[in-house]
Amino acid sequence: MRVLGVDPGLTRCGVGVVEGVAGRPLTMVGVGVVRTPADADLGHRLVAVEQGIDQWLDEHRPEYVAVERVFSQHNVRTVMGTAQASAVAILCASRRGIPVALHTPSEVKAAVTGSGRADKAQVGAMVTRLLRLASPPKPADAADALALAICHIWRAPAQNRLQQAVTRHASRAPRTQHASKGRTT
Template sequence: MGIDPGLTRCGVGVVEGRPGAPGTMVAVDVVRTDPEAGLADRLLALDEGLRALIDAHRPEAVAVERVFSQHNVASVIGTAQASGIALLAAARSGLPSATYTPSEVKNAVCGNGTADKRQVTTMITRILRLTEPPKPADAADALAIAVCHLWRGGVQARIAQAAAKERIR
């Protein structure tokens, strides 16, 4: 499951597959919160929405876009809060989680860490063999995060496992 964290719109994409092969989209959704509601209520609604999707789809892992510095400080704070809720929802469900920077996701799906949103949407539509681009952009981004983890997460886990075995020796 890939999550594109946002306080107003939080994209969620579920894919299945294996590294090196195109995945299959299982589900795509956007958890929305009311911008007029208080912060605590919005965070609670986000948590409830994400946990419901985790319960419904039973992913093996959760990947979340890592918060990065933006010019709009208020926006990055909301994104960071949503990211924390996403990671907490994964932990409460006993799922492993990983985070990826936007450039890591773009590089994984487009081969270019500076790709724009249109390029990411086009590539994720092709990779998952969708008949039309997922909308809104938060949904396409969430699917891209899921594909990034599908392709890179397994490799990273094997490297970490090998490193741990080496330390034991």
């Protein structure tokens, strides 16, 4: 399974590609940051994010894209830019028919460190260890993108089993509507 993780942002949008399956050592395929100038207007910044994400999709052909789920409660000052950058990333993947999964920051932290309240350094340290890297990826947005991809690979089997169970149930039950409602992958 090859997954592109995206830590959305207008100034720095972290991107990281990880390949592997749950229960086996994982491999980092690529990591980077899509940057847009803070003094450019919003439209140009969104176009630059789109071009950057499209390049990563072209180059690495991921089977899944995992994007951080943005909450409006946090960081009121920057949340709009984050929401807008995430919309562009989700759009780029969906346009190609690539399934998109949204994971919350605490799901990602819990997946890679065991604690949903881990700090950036701890996430960076675990990403370095799990992908057998020489040093933590910089900036933190790049490490977070890899953590998202790892989280998705590890959570996918459980989600897939759940989905298969729902599908089996739906196919047996007479006319259950919206059996897959709410599914994001």
